Amino acid sequence: MQLLEIITKMQAGKLDPKEPICTNVNRFNYGHRVQQVAIHRQMDALFKTWPKFSGAPLYPIPVTSLQAGIAPRNQFNMCRAFPPIFWEGEQGELRRELLAHMAKELSNEPT
Secondary structure (H helix, E strand, O other): OOHHHHHHHHHOOOOOOOOOHHHHHHHHOOOOHHHHHHHHHHHHHHHHHOOOOOOOOOOOOOOOOOOOOOOHHHHHHHHHHOHHHHHOHHHHHHHHHHHHHHHHHHHHOOO
16 A cells, blocks of 8 residues: 555544554555555655654654653653544644645655
8 A cells, every 4th residue: 555545544534543643554554564664764754844843753743742841752652641642632733734744745746
């Protein structure tokens, strides 16, 4: 399955709300390991083109916590501690925005 197809399904609500973007992509991307690595490299490249990219490829969503100096990894772990937070509130809005950005970028790629 191609990344754009996976993202389109996720945008349509076919995702596990207790999991972040990459884990949800893995649910659909059950092909060979080489294909999985290729899709994750493609995702990393797309993350870096998003204007709100956190600067951390493993944790692309920027920090929204009011705690001073918190790292993207710590924000992610806060979401992990309370699973619904991945797709709710500011963090959820940013994840949906990142998915939309990725879909747009992939749609613009030459075939």
